[in-house]
Amino acid sequence: MRKVHGNDSFQRVNYLYQISKYMAGKNPALSSYYGNLIINIGKKNVLKIHPDIKRQVCKKCRCILVNGVSAKMQLKTKNKRKSLQWKCNTCETSKTFPLDKNRERLVWLERAEAVVEVIA
């Protein structure tokens, strides 16, 4: 079987993401701690954390954002452009994502050509 660069770290990120999400409603401080570890592992090992995970981490307190539990999700329309706003309940920081179907806006990892090989 081929080895994947940073496989251990990805497994660790996966595990930390799960406990961080589990802790989001129970203990926000612990959730932030695990969220912080996720970002630090990515930085230390120079890995690309998947956008789906990265978008759920609050950019200020690094708590995992779960709608109705640790964050509030709102649909906003400005100049006919729809966007999704996440507001963290812990630190009140908000992050906004554009919601148009323009493929140019997709991050590299979300595009079909980013997948070179699937390793089971």
Ligand SMILES: [Zn+2]
């Ligand atoms: Zn926050």
